[in-house]
Amino acid sequence: MQVEKIRQEFPELGERVYGKPLVYLDNAATSQRPLAVVRKWTEMSTKVNSNLHRAVHHLAALATEEYESTRDYVRDYLNAESREEIIFTAGATASINLVAFSFGEAFVRAGDEIIVTEAEHHSNIVPWQMLCERKGATLKVLPVDDRGHLCLDLLPILLTNRTRILCVTHISNVLGLVNPIREIVRICHERGCKVLVDGAQGIVHERVDVRALDCDFYAFSGHKVYAAPGTGVLYGRRELLEQMPPYQGGGEMIGTVRWTGTSYAPLPQKFEAGTQNISGTPTLRPALEMAEAMRAGEVQAAFDSVKLFILNKLQENTKVRLYGIPDSPEEKIPLFSFSVEHSHHADVALILDKMGIAVRSGQMCAEPLMDRFGVTGMLRVSFAPYNTLEEAEYFMKSLERAVKMLEG
Amino acid sequence: MNTLKEAQAEVIEDFSMYDEWLDKYEYLIDLGHKLEPFPEELKTEDRLIKGCQSRVWLDTAVEGDRLVFRADSDAIITKGIISLLIGVYSGRTAREIAEDDFSFVEQLGLRENLSPTRANGLASMIETIRETARKHC
Numbered sequence: 001m002q003v004e005k006i007r008q009e010f011p012e013l014g015e016r017v018y019g020k021p022l023v024y025l026d027n028a029a030t031s032q033r034p035l036a037v038v039r040k041w042t043e044m045s046t047k048v049n050s051n052l053h054r055a056v057h058h059l060a061a062l063a064t065e066e067y068e069s070t071r072d073y074v075r076d077y078l079n080a081e082s083r084e085e086i087i088f089t090a091g092a093t094a095s096i097n098l099v100a101f102s103f104g105e106a107f108v109r110a111g112d113e114i115i116v117t118e119a120e121h122h123s124n125i126v127p128w129q130m131l132c133e134r135k136g137a138t139l140k141v142l143p144v145d146d147r148g149h150l151c152l153d154l155l156p157i158l159l160t161n162r163t164r165i166l167c168v169t170h171i172s173n174v175l176g177l178v179n180p181i182r183e184i185v186r187i188c189h190e191r192g193c194k195v196l197v198d199g200a201q202g203i204v205h206e207r208v209d210v211r212a213l214d215c216d217f218y219a220f221s222g223h224k225v226y227a228a229p230g231t232g233v234l235y236g237r238r239e240l241l242e243q244m245p246p247y248q249g250g251g252e253m254i255g256t257v258r259w260t261g262t263s264y265a266p267l268p269q270k271f272e273a274g275t276q277n278i279s280g281t282p283t284l285r286p287a288l289e290m291a292e293a294m295r296a297g298e299v300q301a302a303f304d305s306v307k308l309f310i311l312n313k314l315q316e317n318t319k320v321r322l323y324g325i326p327d328s329p330e331e332k333i334p335l336f337s338f339s340v341e342h343s344h345h346a347d348v349a350l351i352l353d354k355m356g357i358a359v360r361s362g363q364m365c366a367e368p369l370m371d372r373f374g375v376t377g378m379l380r381v382s383f384a385p386y387n388t389l390e391e392a393e394y395f396m397k398s399l400e401r402a403v404k405m406l407e408g
Numbered sequence: 409m410n411t412l413k414e415a416q417a418e419v420i421e422d423f424s425m426y427d428e429w430l431d432k433y434e435y436l437i438d439l440g441h442k443l444e445p446f447p448e449e450l451k452t453e454d455r456l457i458k459g460c461q462s463r464v465w466l467d468t469a470v471e472g473d474r475l476v477f478r479a480d481s482d483a484i485i486t487k488g489i490i491s492l493l494i495g496v497y498s499g500r501t502a503r504e505i506a507e508d509d510f511s512f513v514e515q516l517g518l519r520e521n522l523s524p525t526r527a528n529g530l531a532s533m534i535e536t537i538r539e540t541a542r543k544h545c
Contacts, residue, residue, distance in 0.1 A: 018429070344483035346462045347437075350523060351485075354429050362461060376463070376482070405434055406484050408441045 003302050006294060006386050009034040013386060020356030023391045028173050028201060028335050028382035029360055030223045036286035041228050044279035052276055053252050053269075066282045071268070073285045078218065079209040080235050084267035087234040087241075088281050092200040093123040095219035095234035096167070098271060099196055100127035102244035103165060103217075107194075110136035113163045115193075117142040117150055118372055119172040119179075122365045124198040128167060142166075144372065148175040148324035155187050165194045165216075170202025174366045174378065175324030176335030178202075185214045194240065200224055204291060204384075205333045210235050227287035228280035234271070241267050248273035294385035303385045306392045307334040310381070313396050314338055319403065323373055334383035337364065340399075343406045345379045351402040357395055412504055415496045416512035423516050432521070436488030443491040446480030457536045460529035462486045466494075468540050473501050475544060477537070486526070489518065490533055497537055505541035510534050 007013050010032045015022045024032060044066065050059035052067050067088075075083045089095045108114070114128050118141055132139045140158050143151050150168075159166075166188050171178050185195045196217040202208060203220040210218050217240075222231030236244075246253055246264055251274040255263030264270045294300070308329060314320050319341040326332035340348060349361035360380040363370050370377060381395060410418075426432045446465065455465040462483030469476045477494040481487040496512070497505050513519065513534060519527045 344462055344486075346526070347483045347485045350526065351430070351433060353523065354433065377461075405430075406437060408437055408484075 002298055003386065003388055006299055007388075009036070009290070010386055011035065011038075017356050017358075018354060023357040023387075023394060025381040025383060025387065025391070025395060026358045026360050027204075027384040027387075028224070028380065030229070031204070031226050031384055032386070033228070034226055034286070034290045036290060037226055037228060037283045040283045040286050041279050044282050049278065052278060063278055067276060067278065070282045070285050074233055074288070077207075077288050078233075078235055079211050081211065082238055085235055085238050085241065087236065087268050087271045088276060089219075089232040089234050089271075090230050090277065091221040091223070091232035092198060092219045093127075093221075093232075095217075095232055096124055096196065096198065097127045098234055098247045099217050099219070099236070100131045102247045102271070103194070103240065104131040104135060106240075106244045108135045108137050108164050111162060112137045113140055113160060114138070115140045115142055115158055115163060115166040117168050117179075118144045119148070119150065119175055119369055120167065120169055120366070121173050121198065121200065122367070123200075124167050124169060124196075125368065137164075141368075142168075144175070144369075148172070148177055149327075150179055150184075152180070152183065152187075155184065156191075159188065159191045159193055161192070163188075163191065163193045165196060167196045167198065169198040169200075170208075170218075171205060171333055171335075172324065172366075172369075173201050173335070174337045174364050174369050174380070176201075176333045176337070176382075177324045177326060178205075178331055178333065181213045181215060189214070201333065201335070207292065207295070216240055222280065222284050222287060225287055226290050228277075228283040230277050231280040231284055233284070238267065241271070246270050246273065250274055299385050302389065303334065303383070303387075304329075306383055306387060306389055307332070309389060309392050310334065310336055310383070310396070319343075323378060334387075335380065336382070337378040337380040339375055339378055340403050343403050345377045347406050348379055348399070348402050351405060352395075352398055355398045355402070357398055359395075409499065412496070412500055412508060419492060419496060420512060420515050429521055433485060436485050436492065438488070439491040439495075440481075440484040440487035443479070443487055446478055450478070451480065457529075457532050459532035460486065461525045462529070464490055464529070464533060466490070466533070466536055466540075468544075470544065474499055475502055475505065475541060486529065489530060493533055493537060497541075502541045502544035506538065506545050508538075510538065 012032045048062040050063040052064045071083050071086050075086050116125055116128055128139055145151055181197055188195050194216040197215045199218050199220040204225045216237045218235040220233055223229040252269045253265050253273040255265055314322050314336055321339050323337045345361040349359050352359050362377040450467045451465050455467055457464040457466055462481055464481040467478045477498040479490040479494050
């Protein structure tokens, strides 16, 4: 498949802003949605809309079949051992909060420790702070070095026999570096510590195999990987999920409800309280299929050249400070956070916007990481396979023009 | 000194000379660069205007019956905007400022052409100037 053909699948890319063609470089915040996803959502909303599991009628059976077959698809996609290990949620944040609560209830006591890394998104920090507060546990932080790499040599020192879980991003939404998850999991498991991986960016850029990673939890959102917003997945190792209490109550998560006490449904329903995202969740399938299709052949090759082009351009520009410097290009996804000497990130973003280019500026939901690098914010451009080399070139030219304008 | 309305009309006229928003930004950037230096020791927490994505400091001095504003920002376009505002309001009486409806900002079309976070910042700047004037009435 060619990039131009792929672009036809994403109607938003044809939009114009201020009369200029839209150049969408904020894919790490949310990706654009392909027609296949829109079609699935429409189909779910107009042909088979019904509540799941509960009723005997025909529509309910069809909707349930769509929803549950999506679970089978996701299980297969992630190479999870069983479908009970796939919990549908509202997104990565919801998935992580679920684990922080339920794993916390089951396994974390006063005096225990939890490790997060310095490169985490707020969504993989705050739930753990809340858990620590609730349980009287301690939160420890694995730092990153000046190039943005995790200081893995410190991990064995941080781990103690009280460390219950380590929470790490697969790929940081600021640094764009692929973390060595297998290595981290190996070190943690040797010490009896579980590992949760925030896969919000990771799921977009590689075919995730949870058994190969050997992680205990893997969380991601649908909307960053071309699916409908408000969808998400939590993969959890079955033996852990079995021991964890429900997070929320009500809906299909029950076994029997009596005034004398309630029993809970088996996995995965135990963790899916309330009416599920009936229309949204089935879009995960066409979305992940699209992600997979774009990771092959000509499109992938074009995407790699976009990445190399931007990486080289930003690195050779003496005014630019790039955060997250890879040892080799394979280690980096096409996500670049940087600052420009004497130019405020908000100013640059504002001018680029007027040139039709959507970029991110600010703290990117990672304030501790901003503090680590001593900045009030950064600029970020994040590419998707549907972005072209022409767009990348236009961005670099526009950036230079914006900086020249700002210098006056 | 010209009246407040005259000063506002002048800014509106200057601004309307540019059709393109990039040119308007250039005008604001230029204003930002020309703003007189703001003493480092005045960059205190209580002079920070809350609600801006970039940091904006506003200092108010009372000279006779008039308020004199000085300001700074770490973002140059924001600095241009606050420069434009204090260019209009600085050196006027508290009553004059407090009684103004600030509608000239609408006529500039600034709000629509800033990102939502920037527009909030602009609203905060206006509110701070208005509040400061009210306190001195």
